Amino acid sequence: MNNLLDKIKAAKLVGRGGAGYPTAAKWEMVKKASGQTKVVICNASEGELGVFKDFHILKKFPQDVVKGMVLAMDYLGTKQAYFNFNKKYYRRIILKLDPILKRYEAKGYRFTVYEEKPSYIGGEETALLNAIEGRRIEPRLKPPYPCDAGLFGKPTLIHNVETLFNVARVAEGKFEPNRFYCLSGPKKLNRVYYLPDSWTIEQILKKTKRYPRYDFFAQIGGGASGLVINQKQMETQKMTGAGSLQVFRSTTDPRQLLLHWFEFYAKESCGKCTPCREGSFQLYELLKRNKRVPWKKMMTIVEIMGKISFCALGKSIVIPVKSYMKNVLKKRA
Amino acid sequence: MKKISIHIDGKKYQCNEGESILQIAIRNNIDIPHFCYHEDLQLDVHCRTCLVEFEGNVTTSCNLFAKPGMKVLTNSSKVKKLRDENLELLLADHKKICPKCQQGYFCRTARQMKKYRITGTKYHRDEIKAPIHKLGTAAEFDPQACISCNKCVEMCEKIGIGFLKLEGKGSKTHLGYNKDPNVDCIYCGQCTAHCPVAAVREQNHLQPVENLLKNRKGKVLIAQMAPSVRASIGEEFGLPPGKNMEGEMITALRKLGFDYVFDVNMGADITTYVEATELAERIKGNGVLPMITSCCPGWVKYAEFYHPEILPNLTRARSPQIHSGGAYKTWWAKKAGVDPKKIVIVSLMPCTSKKYEADFEKLKVNGLYPVDYVLTTRETGALLKKHYINLPTLKKGKLDLPGTYSGAAAIYGASGGVMESALRSAYHFITGKELKKVEFKEVRGMKGIKKAMVKFGNRTLHVAVAYMPKNSHILIEEIKKNPLAYDYIEMMACPGGCIGGGGQPYPNSEAIIWERIQALYKIDDKMTLRTAHQNPVVIDFFENYIAKLPKHKQEEILLTRYSRKRKFE
Numbered sequence: 094m095n096n097l098l099d100k101i102k103a104a105k106l107v108g109r110g111g112a113g114y115p116t117a118a119k120w121e122m123v124k125k126a127s128g129q130t131k132v133v134i135c136n137a138s139e140g141e142l143g144v145f146k147d148f149h150i151l152k153k154f155p156q157d158v159v160k161g162m163v164l165a166m167d168y169l170g171t172k173q174a175y176f177n178f179n180k181k182y183y184r185r186i187i188l189k190l191d192p193i194l195k196r197y198e199a200k201g202y203r204f205t206v207y208e209e210k211p212s213y214i215g216g217e218e219t220a221l222l223n224a225i226e227g228r229r230i231e232p233r234l235k236p237p238y239p240c241d242a243g244l245f246g247k248p249t250l251i252h253n254v255e256t257l258f259n260v261a262r263v264a265e266g267k268f269e270p271n272r273f274y275c276l277s278g279p280k281k282l283n284r285v286y287y288l289p290d291s292w293t294i295e296q297i298l299k300k301t302k303r304y305p306r307y308d309f310f311a312q313i314g315g316g317a318s319g320l321v322i323n324q325k326q327m328e329t330q331k332m333t334g335a336g337s338l339q340v341f342r343s344t345t346d347p348r349q350l351l352l353h354w355f356e357f358y359a360k361e362s363c364g365k366c367t368p369c370r371e372g373s374f375q376l377y378e379l380l381k382r383n384k385r386v387p388w389k390k391m392m393t394i395v396e397i398m399g400k401i402s403f404c405a406l407g408k409s410i411v412i413p414v415k416s417y418m419k420n421v422l423k424k425r426a
Numbered sequence: 427m428k429k430i431s432i433h434i435d436g437k438k439y440q441c442n443e444g445e446s447i448l449q450i451a452i453r454n455n456i457d458i459p460h461f462c463y464h465e466d467l468q469l470d471v472h473c474r475t476c477l478v479e480f481e482g483n484v485t486t487s488c489n490l491f492a493k494p495g496m497k498v499l500t501n502s503s504k505v506k507k508l509r510d511e512n513l514e515l516l517l518a519d520h521k522k523i524c525p526k527c528q529q530g531y532f533c534r535t536a537r538q539m540k541k542y543r544i545t546g547t548k549y550h551r552d553e554i555k556a557p558i559h560k561l562g563t564a565a566e567f568d569p570q571a572c573i574s575c576n577k578c579v580e581m582c583e584k585i586g587i588g589f590l591k592l593e594g595k596g597s598k599t600h601l602g603y604n605k606d607p608n609v610d611c612i613y614c615g616q617c618t619a620h621c622p623v624a625a626v627r628e629q630n631h632l633q634p635v636e637n638l639l640k641n642r643k644g645k646v647l648i649a650q651m652a653p654s655v656r657a658s659i660g661e662e663f664g665l666p667p668g669k670n671m672e673g674e675m676i677t678a679l680r681k682l683g684f685d686y687v688f689d690v691n692m693g694a695d696i697t698t699y700v701e702a703t704e705l706a707e708r709i710k711g712n713g714v715l716p717m718i719t720s721c722c723p724g725w726v727k728y729a730e731f732y733h734p735e736i737l738p739n740l741t742r743a744r745s746p747q748i749h750s751g752g753a754y755k756t757w758w759a760k761k762a763g764v765d766p767k768k769i770v771i772v773s774l775m776p777c778t779s780k781k782y783e784a785d786f787e788k789l790k791v792n793g794l795y796p797v798d799y800v801l802t803t804r805e806t807g808a809l810l811k812k813h814y815i816n817l818p819t820l821k822k823g824k825l826d827l828p829g830t831y832s833g834a835a836a837i838y839g840a841s842g843g844v845m846e847s848a849l850r851s852a853y854h855f856i857t858g859k860e861l862k863k864v865e866f867k868e869v870r871g872m873k874g875i876k877k878a879m880v881k882f883g884n885r886t887l888h889v890a891v892a893y894m895p896k897n898s899h900i901l902i903e904e905i906k907k908n909p910l911a912y913d914y915i916e917m918m919a920c921p922g923g924c925i926g927g928g929g930q931p932y933p934n935s936e937a938i939i940w941e942r943i944q945a946l947y948k949i950d951d952k953m954t955l956r957t958a959h960q961n962p963v964v965i966d967f968f969e970n971y972i973a974k975l976p977k978h979k980q981e982e983i984l985l986t987r988y989s990r991k992r993k994f995e
């Protein structure tokens with residue numbers, strides 16, 4: 094097997110930005126799209142709470158990430174690539190990254206760096222395209238999909254940092270079925286671990302010696318939009334989404350936790366659609382105003398956001414809220 | 427396109443495959459709320475109010491496209507629950523903030539709030555710390571009232587200006603404007619005709635007019651209606667677009683307490699007279715060509731700000747409302763023995779930039795503004811409703827004599843109408859003869875740029891008609907390359923001409939504008955008097971009044987001048 098695409102298929106690579114879309118399928122779609130120039134974008138936006146692996150990868154393996162981009166460019170027959178950088182990141186890795194880019198630029202590849210004010214919606218593929226194009230940062234209506242008409246209308250392949258890293262590893266035959274885990278928890282350091290993706294959450298916590306001695310629950314896959322699970326569920330549950338694993342004491346005050354999420358949603362909503370723009374604000378206000386959680390009123394808004402928001406950001410709010418209620422509080426949501 | 431049928435709420439409807447469910451519903455008068463859908467603008471799908479149930483899921487209908495046999499529900503319990511709550515979120519505090527709601531103006535949004543029992547009080551919206559922004563003296567927007575539907579932004583972009591844009595994030599999202607010193611608003615008000623919640627709206631002249639009607643203080647009140655208003659005001663009362671309501675309007679204006687009902691159409695005939703004379707002079711005397719119309723203040727502001735190099739081409743003729751206003755405060759006042767200072771003239775216009783124009787110092791005649799107040803069609807509708815005047819039920823009235831107009835004036839509201847009117851008279855001024863056939867159909871219709879060649883005896887005139895600055899820009903660039911390309915050009919800011927103006931009823935769309943246009947040409951078709959220079963009132967005004975004035979006085983009533991404008995001027 095020397096064809097890279099086949100190798101990617103065999104390795105069953107999926108996107109590591111959160112959505113988990115099969116990488117090979119994405120490549121084929123962009124390849125098939127009509128349009129002269131194609132574009133590859135490395136998404137290093139990383140705006141979700143509790144997720145910091147992309148920065149870790151960029152710092153430790155910048156050559157792999159760039160290699161992944163170059164391989165994708167070669168596959169698509171283009172020399173054009175963009176970085177969508179979380180502003181805070183680029184400044185801190187510029188010294189390592191720039192020489193690598195220079196080497197490839199000498200071979201005719203072109204990289205454009207876009208620095209983005211860190212935001213959650215900035216990670217959404219089409220919002221990211223708007224940002225680079227200098228338009229209002231909000232998701233676009235699909236279709237057209239980025240693979241057909243993305244950046245400036247060109248067929249565009251957008252990959253998360255970790256996905257590109259994996260592509261390079263596959264090409265070099267060094268791929269391991271691992272993923273990057275971002276662990277955080279009360280009074281513990283935030284750390285990134287590179288471990289098998291087949292492990293359960295319990296295994297991860299135990300092998301990293303971060304299994305708490307107190308009663309706890311965890312949120313996985315994203316510090317705002319991620320799933321909340323109890324200790325029992327950790328025995329079988331594996332990592333999802335963007336790879337975060339946050340531990341909470343069982344005694345955590347529900348109102349505080351909900352406020353923490355709602356504040357994030359209110360702050361990160363792009364403002365495009367009614368349910369998320371107004372709903373996230375109302376949720377935050379509701380919890381701020383009330384000393385006890387007004388569950389019914391709260392769920393009315395959560396439902397609206399979950400069912401009829403424009404994009405996945407707004408919709409995702411039901412995941413943490415409902416799973417928290419069901420798995421931890423044992424409440425009917 | 428393939429004809430198919432679908433089911434909405436259990437009833438069968440014919441439609442084209444691929445049409446959206448919302449479009450089909452609108453066409454069949456099935457009510458589905460929609461705040462970000464406009465048939466002429468891009469599909470945004472972000473208000474999330476146009477909900478329907480399809481295959482068990484609730485989804486937006488403006489981007490749900492018809493397939494054979496599809497079944498959707500517009501009012502199932504699932505839909506109701508989400509839609510009504512979402513409307514509460516969207517319209518939180520709306521009634522408290524909206525000046526139109528407070529005036530009791532019952533617009534589509536207010537109707538829907540009532541129908542779906544949306545209180546607008548369940549939630550309180552975030553506070554936006556941005557003041558009301560004035561668009562000259564024409565319009566204004568209140569960021570606090572904006573529901574971020576983006577329609578005004580898209581419309582302003584579509585016409586080719588791009589002055590408006592949404593700012594802020596999340597619940598702080600609101601309407602703002604372009605800070606680029608090279609981009610300015612032209613006061614056309616297209617934004618105001620596309621805002622579902624009147625967050626961007628005309629500046630209020632309703633209040634002062636009402637005060638005046640209540641407390642007249644010895645004033646003589648004159649109403650004059652623009653060509654386009656009679657063809658659209660019916661929409662404010664639920665009539666289909668394109669119903670000529672002139673007769674009913676005259677009765678209504680008298681009922682309101684106006685002493686006289688004259689007509690801006692008479693002013694249009696004066697404008698045509700002055701403009702056609704100037705065109706004939708420019709053509710015969712090697713003046714600057716092409717001559718370009720100037721009766722649209724939005725277009726003039728566009729030229730003064732974006733293309734001052736073109737100003738020598740603009741006709742010096744004033745615009746219709748200013749011409750008739752000036753005539754009524756001089757010629758008519760003298761004839762009727764009324765003190766001009768006592769006269770108050772209220773124009774009913776399809777336009778917001780006419781408010782801005784009415785405010786120009788440079789247009790004063792004998793120290794008086796020719797027009798005192800300008801009400802948009804929407805404001806006019808509100809005024810009538812406040813006085814419980816149900817327009818469609820009224821008997822038709824007759825204009826007072828000084829309002830007499832020709833068919834050439836009636837078509838002024840439609841794109842190409844000013845051109846056609848001027849050609850009818852210029853033909854006479856150039857050749858000394860009258861046209862046998864007065865219609866110039868080549869300059870009619872809803873095309874952004876229309877071009878034609880017309881034969882004037884042994885001379886061929888090259889003419890062009892453009893609406894929306896985007897198209898004006900194209901023609902200006904063409905003239906710069908080839909100054910001899912045209913002899914005469916009509917420019918208007920609004921789609922379809924004034925008939926699609928920024929002061930017209932909401933909704934304002936190309937299809938609706940087209941219906942209104944038909945009404946105007948029908949008026950012209952039915953008239954025997956079809957040219958401005960044959961209007962007896964206009965002849966009287968020129969021969970028995972203007973001709974006897976010294977030249978500078980004539981100019982003070984008939985002509986204007988232009989100058990480069992800075993941002994916000």
Ligand code: SF4
Binds near residue numbers: 408
């Ligand atoms: S759900 Fe709506 S408001 Fe929220 S981020 Fe997506 S588009 Fe923007």
Ligand code: SF4
Binds near residue numbers: 565612614
């Ligand atoms: S008045 Fe016209 S130019 Fe000004 S903001 Fe509105 S649409 Fe744009």
Ligand code: SF4
Binds near residue numbers: 572573617620621626
């Ligand atoms: S001002 Fe009106 S039209 Fe413009 S975005 Fe706001 S609500 Fe929509």
Ligand code: FES
Binds near residue numbers: 461470473489
């Ligand atoms: S009209 Fe369909 S989402 Fe706004």
